[in-house]
Amino acid sequence: MNVYDLTVPQLVKMLKNVDRWLEAAISYAEKKKFDVNNLIKFRLAPDQLAFDRQVQTMCDNAKFIAGRLTGKEWPNHPDTETTFEQLRSRIALVITYLDTFTPEDFVGAEDRKISLPWMEGKWMRGDEYVTQFALANFYFHAVTAYSILRNNGVELGKRDYIGGVPMRS
DSSP states (O other): OOHHHHHHHHHHHHHHHHHHHHHHHHHHHHHHTSOGGGGTTOOSSTTSOOHHHHHHHHHHHHHHHHHHHHTOOOOOOOSOOOSHHHHHHHHHHHHHHHTTOOGGGGTTGGGSEEOOTTSTTOOEEHHHHIIIIIHHHHHHHHHHHHHHHHHTTOOOOHHHHHOOOOOOO
8 A cells, every 4th residue: 555545545534524523513512502612622631732723733734744745835724713614614625635636646755754843853754754653643633633522422433433434245
């Protein structure tokens, strides 16, 4: 499996899952008669990022993964979202950005030197970046956002987290 297949389709799939979670949270709030945006600053622990920052960080990580692996610039999205609808718009923008990539863009990505801004002077190969840092970090923020919603009563299950899988007969 190539680096493209390990990243872009998986990132898009999870971002679409997250959008469905936000939709479920909106429906839940309507049913329970409260403003869904009350959940935006919820967190699981005092030292963790709030829900909005989990989604923003996940979106940023998706852009960074594709951009770093291909050497392409990524769009800047200031962290100004204050509503669930604005978070949904950000997710849509990132999916649109990811949809611009092709497998050809990732040729040689496994050997590309990837530097992270906070690790000055250090680098890792693209394959190491994907398998040992980038995807784990992306999914960490995804599961934390999912858990914040679940912890606040939004009816989500494991299938909502995983999404569709390519089953065959």
